[in-house]
Amino acid sequence: MHSELEDTRAEIGALQSQINPHFLYNTLDAIRGQALIDHSPTIADMTEALSILFRYSISRTGNIVTIQKELYCIEKYMMIQQFRFPGKFEYxxxxDDRLLSCLIPRLTLQPLVENAIYHGLETRIEGGCISISLEQSGEYIVVRISDNGVGMEENRLNDLNHQLQKNSLTAPSSHSPKGSGIALSNVNRRIRLNFGEPYGLILSSSPGLGTDVEIILPKTYSREDS
Incomplete structure (x- = not known):
């Protein structure tokens, strides 16, 4: 009897998790439609971007995607952030377009870009910049996320890189910026779970000049493009 009750609760939970996303999708579509009717293209664009991000973040189609899909997600994310903070930073x-069909864990870039905005550029009034590069380096692929924000001290940088190398990065200590390290840990762990120990994150930073996060990946192409 207890087992049947647990199965019923699990089924109800699964059904609820299906209902809520569809309600939000439909609501966002309705808002976008009304915005277009009211000749408010900016609101329509923001609503569409948010809908795309939401669909992408909860998609169950697989945890590995192409870099092209990740970058498309970032385009929508940056559109929203630049709308929220007009003139504060550019993207x-x-x-290297030849690498766009290479594979990466889903939602690798967005947490790191968000980290760069809130911990690197948070104190800037204007003149901030987030840049993303994609290139091949030997047998690896390197995605680099750079900001021109506050940067970090050498001791903190060395500590983070050491913990990333050991794959043991945990929540930040009381003397570090609130929330820093969590996104790094999450992304680094998922990369290594999917691709193995040689891959993951490497940080470089200078106080007052900014931070670079390098994402080291294998050169693995999507089967659809091979």
Whole structure:
């Protein structure tokens, strides 16, 4: 009897998790439609971007996607952030298009870009910059997320890189910026779970000049493009 009750609760939970996303999708679509009717293209664009991000973040189609899909997600994310903080920062790309069909864990870039905005550029009033580059380095692929924000001290940088190398990065200590390290840990662990120990994150930073996060990945192409 207890087992049947637990199965019923699990089924109800699964059904609820299906209902809520569809309600939000439909609501966002309705808002976008009304915005277009009211000749408010900016609101329509923001609503569409949010809907795309939401669909992408909860998709169950697989935890490995192409870099092209990740970058498309970032385009929508940056559109929203630049709308929220007009004139505060710009977004730049330097992409080797030949590598766009290579594989990366879903939602690798967005947490790191968000980290850069809130911990690197948070104190800037204007003149901030987030840049993403994609290139091949020997047998690896390197995605680099850079900001021109506050940077970090050498001791903190060395500590983070050491913990990332050991794959043991945990929540930040009381003397570190609130929330820093959590996104790094999450992304680093997922990369290594999917691709193995040689891959993951490497940080470089200078106080007052900014931070670079390098994502080291294998050169693995999507089967659809091979």
């Amino acid at each position: 730049r790309k330097n992409i």
